[in-house]
Amino acid sequence: MNGAPASLLRACRDLTPGFAVAALGVAGATVVNAALPSVSRLVVALVIGALLGNFGFVPQTTRPGLQFAAKRLMRVGVVLLGLRLSVSQITDLGPTTLLVIVFTVFATFFSTQAIGRQMGLSRGFCLLVGTGFGICGLSAIAAVEDASGASDDEIATAMGLVTLFGTMAIFAIPYAGGLFGLTDVELGTWIGAGVHDTAQVVAAASTGGAAVLTTAIAVKLTRVLLLAPIVAGVNVARSRSAANSGLTTKRPSPIPLFIAGFMACVLIRTLDVLPNSTLDVAKTAEGLMLTAAMVGLGAGVDIGKIRELGPRPLVLGAVSWIGIATLSLGAVLLTV
Known part of the structure; x- marks a missing residue:
């Protein structure tokens, strides 16, 4: 009985320094976002983590906590x-808008990978990059990073690309x-389907009024839902590749536990069994955890190695x- 509490105490002690750095990064990102609402808190947190990691402010004792985050x-x-x-949010969009979402996600996902491999990239x-640009930016990249087999520097570079071009999209789209003279529904659909990260979608759509924002968020969250089948497909392909290669390593589950949890939360929201106060708390917790995760990811970035990847x-x-x-x-012009 004494072993379990002692192990838990050791784990907490090992994680605490990293958690403290992550908390400071979250606080800094929150302050910047409050002063500049158009700047995503997740992006700021990623930059803060990268600055801390590359300027020697992340000692070895903080690594376990930051990696956990x-x-x-x-x-x-x-x-x-x-x-x-x-x-209901999905069905309210209508079949034509759903067609736009599915077409855009899968066309971007597969074509980006094909072009990248032709360029000699891993x-x-x-x-x-295909997952981040096609679905939901930083969160999508994090969802497939284990299955991708990419290096930490490749992960950081992919996140940097989503951040850079998603930020440009906030102003350009x-x-x-x-x-182009788009209506509110057309503009909201384009922003929701064409901008990468959820926070970037909100920032871009906020300039167009309530109708644009409502449509853009619904379209964007429907894109997020497609993360589940794509992650499942990636894991199935990885399992088959391992089997064909004769590898005996543990095969990944077709549906990772956290993706199953995501789908369960969609079902809970659909059943409308939680009060608004609970949903508000969950939204706050979600934002804090994703922001802390970005600090941890940024702290693992080695800018020197990223430069070695070239243009x-x-x-x-x-x-x-x-x-x-x-x-x-x-797709919007043809169908919406």
């Missing part, structure tokens, strides 16, 4: 993200929507960004 807290945050989405890195990742990011913006706009 980057992986475990990220997954809990993704699970809680499911409480934002109900089946399969794992291309998977990260609403401006272009005005030039090809930047080119792939630009191609993927232009591709998803063009595909989603074309």
Whole structure:
């Protein structure tokens, strides 16, 4: 009986220094976001973590806690993200809008990987970029990082690309929507389908009014729902590859536990069994955990190694960004 409490105490002691750094990063990101609401708190947290890690402010004692935040807290945050989405929100979009979402996600996901491999980039890195640009930015990249087999620096680079081009989209897509004369529903659908991270979608849609924002969030969260089948597909493909290669390593579950949790939260929200006060608490917890995870991920970034990857990742990011913006706009104009 004494062994379990002692082990728990040791684990808490090992994790505490890293948790303290993550908490400071969350506080800093929250302050910046409050002063500049158009700047995503997740992006700021990632930058803070990278600065701390590359300027020697992350001693070895903080690594266990920061790594725990980057992986475990990220997954809990993704699970809680499911409480934002109900089946009725999806069905209210209508079949044509759902077609736009599915087409844009899968076209971006597969074409980005094909182009990246033609450029000589690793399969794992291309998977990260295709998932991040196609679905929900940083959270999606974190969801497939284990299955991708990519290095920490490739993960950091993929997140940097989503951050860079998603930030550009905050300003470019609403401006272009005005030039094309899009209606509120059309603009909201384009933003929800063509901008990467959820926070970036909110920032871009907020400039267009309530109707644009409501549509954009519904479309975006429906894109997030597609994370489940894509992660399942990636894990099945990885299992088959391992079997064909004769490897005896443990095969990943087709549906990771945190993705199953995400789907369960969608079901809970659909059944409407939780009061608004509980949903508000869950949303706050989700934001804090995802922000802490970004600090942990940023702290593991080695900028020197990222530079060694060369300009090809930047080119792939630009191609993927232009591709998803063009595909989603074309689909909106043709169907919505």
